[in-house]
Amino acid sequence: MDARPNSPEARDIRYHLHAYTNARKHQETGPLVIEKGDGIYVEDIAGNRYIEAMAGLWSVAVGFSEKRLVEAATRQMSKLPFYHDFGSKAHSPLIDLAEKLVQMAPVPMSKAYFTNSGSEANDTAIKMIWYRSNALGQPARKKIISRKRGYHGVTIAAASLTGLPNNHLSFDLPIANILHTSTPHHWRDAEPGESEEQFSSRLADDLEKLILAEGPETIAAFIGEPIMGAGGVVVPPAGYWEKIQAVLSKYDILLVADEVICGFGRTGEMFGSQTFGIKPDIMVLSKQISSSYLPISALLINDKVFEPIADESDRIGTFGHGFTGGGHPVAAAVALENIKLIEERDLVGNARKVGAHLQARLRKLGSHPLVGEVRGVGLIAAVELVADKASKAPWGKPAALGALVNGLLQQNGVISRNMGDAIAFCPPLIITEAQVDALVDAFERSLDAALPQVRPQG
Numbered sequence: 015m016d017a018r019p020n021s022p023e024a025r026d027i028r029y030h031l032h033a034y035t036n037a038r039k040h041q042e043t044g045p046l047v048i049e050k051g052d053g054i055y056v057e058d059i060a061g062n063r064y065i066e067a068m069a070g071l072w073s074v075a076v077g078f079s080e081k082r083l084v085e086a087a088t089r090q091m092s093k094l095p096f097y098h099d100f101g102s103k104a105h106s107p108l109i110d111l112a113e114k115l116v117q118m119a120p121v122p123m124s125k126a127y128f129t130n131s132g133s134e135a136n137d138t139a140i141k142m143i144w145y146r147s148n149a150l151g152q153p154a155r156k157k158i159i160s161r162k163r164g165y166h167g168v169t170i171a172a173a174s175l176t177g178l179p180n181n182h183l184s185f186d187l188p189i190a191n192i193l194h195t196s197t198p199h200h201w202r203d204a205e206p207g208e209s210e211e212q213f214s215s216r217l218a219d220d221l222e223k224l225i226l227a228e229g230p231e232t233i234a235a236f237i238g239e240p241i242m243g244a245g246g247v248v249v250p251p252a253g254y255w256e257k258i259q260a261v262l263s264k265y266d267i268l269l270v271a272d273e274v275i276c277g278f279g280r281t282g283e284m285f286g287s288q289t290f291g292i293k294p295d296i297m298v299l300s301k302q303i304s305s306s307y308l309p310i311s312a313l314l315i316n317d318k319v320f321e322p323i324a325d326e327s328d329r330i331g332t333f334g335h336g337f338t339g340g341g342h343p344v345a346a347a348v349a350l351e352n353i354k355l356i357e358e359r360d361l362v363g364n365a366r367k368v369g370a371h372l373q374a375r376l377r378k379l380g381s382h383p384l385v386g387e388v389r390g391v392g393l394i395a396a397v398e399l400v401a402d403k404a405s406k407a408p409w410g411k412p413a414a415l416g417a418l419v420n421g422l423l424q425q426n427g428v429i430s431r432n433m434g435d436a437i438a439f440c441p442p443l444i445i446t447e448a449q450v451d452a453l454v455d456a457f458e459r460s461l462d463a464a465l466p467q468v469r470p471q472g
């Protein structure tokens with residue numbers, strides 16, 4: 015770290031409280047200051063270049079230097095830099111984007127609603143669901159079922175949906191009416207000899223038991239990511255979504271697919287819902303919708319959700335919900351151009367093809383002494399590290415090995431992220447097979463470098 019008193023690093027320590035960072039430790043270690051981006055690479059202020067193996071925050075589909083997105087933003091900024099959709103106002107980028115998203119949806123959807131982040135979108139989903147229950151004369155139907163290790167954001171309701179301890183501890187969360195059911199992680203949680211299908215059936219039974227214990231008439235919705243992202247890239251086992259949806263239909267419970275990571279090509283289909291046969295009532299979209307060049311998120315809702323909301327807004331006089339920046343014209347213009355690029359360049363096909371290469375290369379590391387499980391679909395993957403393959407035991411404290419390997423990986427020119435002991439890979443959708451090879455080679459070198467520390471006796 016550059017310790018000069020007025021260096022960017024020193025000023026960052028002095029003035030900036032970071033997201034998802036140990037604030038005390040940061041005062042000693044300081045930041046990694048990223049200066050510019052180019053394709054799948056970013057460069058720090060010292061001129062070191064890295065493969066951005068997380069596409070930023072699972073989000074920069076088209077890479078870090080896409081001129082067409084800059085031009086789309088500039089054009090819209092010059093024409094109409096701000097407008098909103100309160101009180102029946104609209105503007106062209108928003109109308110175009112709403113139409114495009116509803117038409118792209120893999121199941122019949124009725125309307126798009128615009129927000130600025132995944133968290134806001136999930137809070138909005140909860141509010142819509144509650145509003146709908148009241149509209150239907152079912153005021154007791156307010157509980158939402160999420161999953162342990164699910165990630166849905168950090169605002170008060172979205173953080174409550176999130177099933178990770180660090181999002182609840184000392185924040186006095188979760189709020190009431192949010193329940194968490196089991197995580198679909200076969201490798202970690204299956205009984206000895208239990209097949210994926212059997213494990214999925216057990217999880218669907220867990221869900222049904224929870225619904226019956228709480229009273230089916232109190233359960234409004236179930237929310238899940240097609241593949242869990244921040245919970246460690248958990249790919250659902252065979253039959254999981256089919257069995258879960260059968261339980262939800264039985265009790266007339268709405269299904270919200272949080273497509274914030276999976277949406278727009280990540281899994282090798284346009285939406286994760288297509289990859290796993292999910293038929294949601296609400297889809298939550300963000301991140302790759304604009305490649306995160308500007309913040310924008312959206313909800314797609316079907317008629318089952320829209321119609322009662324329309325009636326209730328008519329009864330009250332307005333749908334009393336909206337964000338100043340929701341559907342911002344510049345962000346909407348960038349999202350439209352970004353989706354056009356994903357389609358024109360067949361980045362979904364690339365995620366399938368190059369994703370297959372990534373998955374195959376990572377699976378070859380399965381025999382490495384530190385690798386417990388390799389999992390993923392398309393261009394999203396995780397490698398879970400263990401000190402002992404048979405017992406799946408961690409190296410000392412959980413997350414210590416993940417942090418060690420992630421640090422070594424950064425020294426080897428790859429920015430990734432360890433979620434506990436799982437190292438995630440979620441590169442821009444433009445990545446090539448040769449670039450995947452460079453990424454996995456660097457990962458292999460990092461694993462080998464960690465081995466002597468984990469097993470000092472060899």
Ligand SMILES: Cc1ncc(COP(=O)(O)O)c(C=O)c1O
Pocket residue numbers: 071130131132133134136165166167168239243244272273274275300
């Ligand atoms: C699946 C999922 N939902 C919601 C969110 C929250 O999005 P945001 O950080 O934009 O609030 C995230 C963020 O990573 C996410 O991965």
